[in-house]
Amino acid sequence: MNEYTLLILLLLISLLWFYFGNKTALSLKNKQLKLNSLPHYYGIYVALYSIIPSLFSYLLILVFDGILFSNLIMEFVPKEILNSPDFNKIIVLAQIDNAVRGIYFGEQPDWVTIASNQMIEWNNQSLIVNFFCSISLALGIGYLGFKNIHQEFRSRNSVEKIIISLLGLSSIIAILTTIGIVFSVIFESLRFFAIIPASEFLFGLTWNPQFEGAERAGSGQEGLASYGSVPLFVGTFLISLIALCVSVPIGLFSAVYLSEYANKKERSIFKPLLEILAGIPTVVYGFFAALTVAPLMRNGGSLIGLDVASESALAAGFVMGIMIIPFISSLSDDVINAVPQSLRDAGYGLGSTKNEVITNVIIPAALPGIIASIILAVSRAIGETMIVVMAAGLAANLSFNPLDAVTTVTAQIVTILVGDQEFESAKTLSAFALALTLIVITLILNFYALHVVKKYREQYE
Amino acid sequence: MVSNSNINNVKTKTIGEIFSKDPKIICRNVDVFYGEKQAIKDVSIDIASREIISFIGPSGCGKSTFLRCLNRMNDTIDTCKVKGSISLDKEDIYDEKIDVVTLRAKIGMVFQKPNPFPKSIYENVAYGPKIHGLSSSKEELDFIVENSLKDSGLWEEVKDRLQSPGTGLSGGQQQRLCIARAIAVSPEIILMDEPCSALDPIATAKIEELINQLGKNYSIVIVTHSMQQAARISQRTAYFHLGELIEVGETKKIFTMPKDKQTEAYISGRIG
Numbered sequence: 003m004n005e006y007t008l009l010i011l012l013l014l015i016s017l018l019w020f021y022f023g024n025k026t027a028l029s030l031k032n033k034q035l036k037l038n039s040l041p042h043y044y045g046i047y048v049a050l051y052s053i054i055p056s057l058f059s060y061l062l063i064l065v066f067d068g069i070l071f072s073n074l075i076m077e078f079v080p081k082e083i084l085n086s087p088d089f090n091k092i093i094v095l096a097q098i099d100n101a102v103r104g105i106y107f108g109e110q111p112d113w114v115t116i117a118s119n120q121m122i123e124w125n126n127q128s129l130i131v132n133f134f135c136s137i138s139l140a141l142g143i144g145y146l147g148f149k150n151i152h153q154e155f156r157s158r159n160s161v162e163k164i165i166i167s168l169l170g171l172s173s174i175i176a177i178l179t180t181i182g183i184v185f186s187v188i189f190e191s192l193r194f195f196a197i198i199p200a201s202e203f204l205f206g207l208t209w210n211p212q213f214e215g216a217e218r219a220g221s222g223q224e225g226l227a228s229y230g231s232v233p234l235f236v237g238t239f240l241i242s243l244i245a246l247c248v249s250v251p252i253g254l255f256s257a258v259y260l261s262e263y264a265n266k267k268e269r270s271i272f273k274p275l276l277e278i279l280a281g282i283p284t285v286v287y288g289f290f291a292a293l294t295v296a297p298l299m300r301n302g303g304s305l306i307g308l309d310v311a312s313e314s315a316l317a318a319g320f321v322m323g324i325m326i327i328p329f330i331s332s333l334s335d336d337v338i339n340a341v342p343q344s345l346r347d348a349g350y351g352l353g354s355t356k357n358e359v360i361t362n363v364i365i366p367a368a369l370p371g372i373i374a375s376i377i378l379a380v381s382r383a384i385g386e387t388m389i390v391v392m393a394a395g396l397a398a399n400l401s402f403n404p405l406d407a408v409t410t411v412t413a414q415i416v417t418i419l420v421g422d423q424e425f426e427s428a429k430t431l432s433a434f435a436l437a438l439t440l441i442v443i444t445l446i447l448n449f450y451a452l453h454v455v456k457k458y459r460e461q462y463e
Numbered sequence: 464m465v466s467n468s469n470i471n472n473v474k475t476k477t478i479g480e481i482f483s484k485d486p487k488i489i490c491r492n493v494d495v496f497y498g499e500k501q502a503i504k505d506v507s508i509d510i511a512s513r514e515i516i517s518f519i520g521p522s523g524c525g526k527s528t529f530l531r532c533l534n535r536m537n538d539t540i541d542t543c544k545v546k547g548s549i550s551l552d553k554e555d556i557y558d559e560k561i562d563v564v565t566l567r568a569k570i571g572m573v574f575q576k577p578n579p580f581p582k583s584i585y586e587n588v589a590y591g592p593k594i595h596g597l598s599s600s601k602e603e604l605d606f607i608v609e610n611s612l613k614d615s616g617l618w619e620e621v622k623d624r625l626q627s628p629g630t631g632l633s634g635g636q637q638q639r640l641c642i643a644r645a646i647a648v649s650p651e652i653i654l655m656d657e658p659c660s661a662l663d664p665i666a667t668a669k670i671e672e673l674i675n676q677l678g679k680n681y682s683i684v685i686v687t688h689s690m691q692q693a694a695r696i697s698q699r700t701a702y703f704h705l706g707e708l709i710e711v712g713e714t715k716k717i718f719t720m721p722k723d724k725q726t727e728a729y730i731s732g733r734i735g
Contacts, residue, residue, distance in 0.1 A: 265541070344578035348641070350539060351572035352591040352648060353564045362590065367581050 008060065008133055015140040016053035019148065023048035026151050039158035047157040050164050052144025056136045063135060067128040071121060078117035187441065190434035197428045198229045203435055206230020209398035209409075211418065211429040229432050231439065233400040237315065237408035241394060242383040244319025244404055245326060250376060252323075253330030260331070261338040262360055273335070280328040284388040291321035291393030308405060313395035316404040322389050326379040333378065337371025338364060370454050377451035381444040387412035411436050475507045478722050479712035483511035487652060487682045488533060493547035495528055495537070495706075502528045505547075506708040508701060510652070515678040517693035517714070518686045520703035521729065526686045529703070530654050533684065534570035535563050551652075568595050571645035573655045577637030579629035579644070584621050587629040587640055588612060591648035607647055615643035616673050635666025642673065646681075653677065655685040659692065671696050690730060694718050702726045 024045030031037050037044075072095055076084070079094055100106055101118035102125075110118075151157070195203070208228040256276065260269055296317035303310030310316070341364050349359035365372070387410075395407035396417055418433040425431075473491055475481060486509035495503035503525045510516055510533075518526040528537070535556060537543040549556050556566055568591070579587050588608045591597075598604040608625075612618040617639045621632070629640050638658060645653055655674070659667040674683060674696050687693050693700050693714065700717040702710045702725075710717065710726045721727040 342578070344574055344576055345580060346539070347536065347572075347574055348578045348580065348644075350536060351534065351567060351574070352594070352644065353566070353568035354594055355564055358594050362594070363580055 005064070005129070008129075008136060012053060012056050012060065012136055012140050015056075015137070015144065016049040019052045019144040020045040020049035022148060023151060026148070027157075030151075030153055035153045038154055038156050043157040043161050044151050044155075047161050047164075048144055048147040048151070050161065051147030051150075052140045054164070055143050056140035059139050060132060060136045063128065063132045067124075067132075071124050071128075074124075075117050075121060078113055078120060080113050083113075184441065187434050187438045190431055191438040194428060194431035194435040197431070198435075203229050203231055203432075204439075205232065207232050207400055209233045209414070211432055227429065229428065231411070231436060233398045234409060234411045234414055234436065235439075236400055236402070237394070237398070238384055238410040238412075240315050240402060240404065240408055241319040241322060241390060241410055242380055244316060245322035245383045246376070246380065248320055248323025249326045249330055249379060253327045253375075253379075254334055254372065256327070257331045257334035257338055258360060258365075261335050262356070262364070273332075276331055277328050279324065280332075282325075284325065284386060285392075287321050287325050288388040288392035291317050291389050295321055296393055303405065310405045311395070311407040313393060313407045314405050315394055315401075315408045318390050318394035319404065321393060322383055322386055325386070325389065326382055329379040329382060330372075330375050333375030334368070334372045337368045337375070340371070341367045370457055374451040374455045377447050377454070381447040381451075384440065384444055384447075385412060387416055391416055411440050473507050475505070475708075477507065477708045478710045478726075479717075481508045481708075481711050483509040483514070485512045486510065487512045488549065488551055489553070490533075490549045491547055493529070493532060493545065493549060495525070495532060496544045496546075497540070498542040502706055503532070504706045508708060508711060510682055510684060512682055513678065513680065514699060515674065515683045515685065515697045516699040516701060517697035518684065518701050518703060519688075519690060519693050519729070520709075522688075524703040525706040526701075526703045527656050530656055530684060530686050533652070533654055534567050534572055536567075536572065538563060568648050569650055570652045570654060571648060571650035573638070573641050573645055573653065573658045575657045576661050577634055577641055579632070579637050579640050581628065581630055583626045584612075584629045584632070584640060585625040588643050588647045591644060595648055597648065611643040611647040614646055614677070615639045616669065616676075617643055633666070635662050635669060638662060638666070638670060639673065642670075642677075646677070650681065652682040652684065655683065657686050657688060660688060667692075690718070702729060704729070 022045075024041055027037060027041035027044035031041060072091075075095070075098060076091075083089060083094070097114055098117050098121055101110055101114050102121050206228060208230045209232075210228045212227065256272075260273055260276075264272060292313070296312060296314060299314060299317050299320075300310045300312050345363055345367055346359055349363040354362065390410045390413040394409060394413065396409050396413060397407045398409050398414070399406055401408055415433045415436050418429060423430045488510040490509070491507045493503055493506045494501060506529060518530060520526050531537045532545055532549060533556075537545060545557060551566070551569065554561065580590065582590070585608055588611050589604055592604060592607050598607055609618065609622075612621065617636060620636060621640075629637065632640060638661075642653075642658075658674075659670050662670065671692065674685065677683060678696075678698075685693075685697065697714050699711065700714045701708055702717065702721075702723070704725050710721060710723045712722075717726065718730060721730055
């Protein structure tokens with residue numbers, strides 16, 4: 003018997019309660035009594051009543067016995083290991099855990115064998131406790147729910163309430179995860195800012211974390227590494243700007259074409275094709291940029307006497323622009339379609355041509371929505387990583403020249419965190435500071451976009 | 464050119480006087496189709512200079528469709544086909560030589576729901592003159608805007624806030640703004656598609672007064688659901704039923720002694 007059998011048992015019990023609840027309700031109905039809700043609602047009510055508390059207790063015991071046992075097991079670890087300077091609780095626990103699973107090589111120290119046997123025993127006991135708790139809860143509380151069934155009981159409303167709280171719980175989980183991500187980044191960033199002053203990070207003009215060594219972390223002396231993030235943000239904005247120069251006109255014009263000029267058939271072909279662009283993995287865009295576009299630009303540049311780096315901001319920005327076209331075209335298409343027909347009629351009624359209606363009436367009316375779509379595309383571009391890693395290079399040049407190799411915030415985070423890293427060094431921690439700054443920037447952009455969209459909605463209600 | 468000899472020689476089932484002495488628009492045997500469905504059946508009617516004529520009839524009788532044929536607004540609907548002849552000053556408006564843009568500048572339109580552009584009051588009125596190049600200077604444009612707003616009776620209410628958005632006005636004011644916008648391009652005819660149906664009685668009274676004023680200078684064709692409104696403002700009334708023009712005549716006569724049974728039934732409230 004293991005955890006899964008228990009879960010299946012709990013499900014079976016709740017199914018059983020469903021059956022009984024349903025049957026009781028049906029029998030009430032057969033006695034010509036007028037039930038408040040349909041019979042199956044009584045069944046669902048009892049089933050939910052039995053499974054939710056028992057699942058909850060099951061999970062609770064599962065989580066807390068692990069924590070409890072990992073503390074209790076320390077009794078079995080010899081004093082000399084506990085007191086030694088190399089002692090690490092996580093490693094000791096992993097050692098015992100592996101013994102429990104039977105994964106080890108050679109001879110085990112005696113204390114490990116004893117501790118692991120103890121652990122296995124505890125686990126079995128806990129499973130039995132869990133088994134009894136969950137089953138008795140499922141049966142007991144289910145019975146309480148079952149007793150609730152009578153003619154006037156509003157099971158439909160109760161089921162609705164339970165469902166509503168389940169839905170609310172799901173959205174809370176999503177929100178809590180976001181908060182968790184932000185806080186984990188904030189705490190690591192605070193550790194970074196304890197080593198490197200925020201002013202140096204925010205305003206420094208050189209980014210060079212590669213020479214981070216013992217000098218700085220150990221003795222507090224100046225290391226060779228420098229953490230000025232300005233070149234990264236300049237690179238990010240340069241590439242985003244190039245991407246926008248590509249995507250805004252193309253996206254907007256195709257949106258205008260799709261919504262105003264294309265007939266139904268063309269629209270049904272073009273729109274899905276355009277949206278396929280959004281489905282291409284960014285890594286594919288990345289090697290398209292690195293293997294096709296970048297060499298093309300370098301060769302093209304050398305033909306007209308321009309010195310284009312083989313990994314250039316232009317290539318990365320261009321391909322990124324292609325990537326975000328569907329964001330702009332699809333959203334803009336929606337807002338252009340949302341412009342009321344009456345405004346178009348007004349324009350035509352005054353003797354405007356189609357073009358005049360589009361430029362003088364539809365675009366101004368849809369402008370807030372179009373701006374919002376552009377801002378969303380910008381935050382997408384700023385957060386984009388793969389294309390930049392593959393096509394723009396990693397050299398942190400402070401340059402506004404699109405033909406140079408530049409790097410972006412996300413690309414640097416990747417290079418810093420890939421591979422084996424020491425978690426105490428400023429170099430590793432700097433990734434979190436970069437991430438935090440990036441989150442703040444995109445958050446502001448998203449808030450602004452939402453604000454603009456809200457303003458737009460007010461206008462047509 | 465439609466030849467003069469046959470315009471008054473037309474077969475029609477319509478009861479009453481479809482001809483006028485001084486016709487501005489001449490419609491002969493007009494059929495309108497939406498795809499397979501025929502929305503207008505063989506309608507012939509004249510619209511005179513400086514007359515106010517109202518189209519009445521039950522919902523779905525085709526009166527709005529017919530109105531929208533007069534300035535070719537139906538062109539924007541792909542499936543819509545118009546047959547027969549409609550001429551403005553004896554020129555066929557469905558002729559290939561006719562530029563629909565200049566046609567619509569000559570025949571202005573006011574819609575059912577007030578639909579000011581999401582721009583300032585000034586820009587709303589200046590829109591038409593700007594796209595048609597009717598003014599050569601800022602002063603001239605200001606003059607046109609001021610006059611149009613005065614003619615629509617809105618000037619006193621908005622002269623201090625010309626730069627505030629047109630959508631911020633009340634419903635009745637918005638509708639008068641739309642009328643100002645239509646007359647700013649100095650049309651010869653104004654088509655109105657139930658211009659008061661979204662307005663309260665006081666705003667309606669103001670618009671009706673305005674229509675009476677405008678009738679001195681323009682031909683006005685107004686589609687309305689309100690028979691009282693038709694009786695109050697129009698000189699002639701045309702009754703449509705199921706796509707056919709049943710009866711046309713002087714408003715007084717139509718409302719007091721309709722010749723057709725269906726017209727009588729509608730006017731006395733038995734159908735509609």
